[in-house]
Amino acid sequence: MTCPKLDRSNIVAFIAGIFERRGAGAYLGEAVRVRIWDDQCKQPGMKTPAFRYATPLLGRVVARQAS
Template sequence: MNPLDEIAELFAGQGAEDYFGEAVTQAEHMYQAGFLAQRAGASDALIAAALLHDVGHFHGAVSGDELMQGTDNRHSHSGSDWLGQWFGPAVTEPVRLHVAAKRYLCAAEPEYFAKLSEASVFTLEVQGGPMTPEQVERFEAEPYYADAVALRRWDDEAKDPELETPGFDYFRPVLERLRGATG
């Protein structure tokens, strides 16, 4: 199966389910993140990362439901690993770092915490809480940390039940251009 068809099936299937206490589905959340990235003039790779950032909720030993019950599902890592079959680090690294970016922003910008949804506040604690100064320093040394921070901000905004966005087929050309760029 074409990997983009496989990803599209995730959006249409599991993606149509509730998004862990938010007012949108998982697919709507990811479409909104991709759309917000595109609207901000992001690169194709960062649009793809924003669109695909939560696919790890569908892959891995621990589901998103278990995350909401207090077990870290490390969806950023499992999603990045799975996407690495078809996409390069400009896509997969911001995905891998988007949870760390939430922890980073809570440490680097104390006012950021007040912008988190109730579900994000809960998962922040499950995922380790705000970073320590040493963790902030290590995070800022990551080559894709700035992209991950941008993705995180779109992730936080992408929970608007009133925001209509295009669906998967709209983003397919972007993903097609990037597919196979694993170097």
């Protein structure tokens, strides 16, 4: 699948299509809100922690979902 050029005008429809194809429509609203929030928070040049900073939290989330 080729990824279309995404911008503010079509990102919601693109994400909705992914969720619909995967049968995860119940989470669509939350995913779109997170995506918009993430987009609004971008600051070019801002220093961020390394990925390993978030791995403990991600591990807890995955463990909770598996149980």
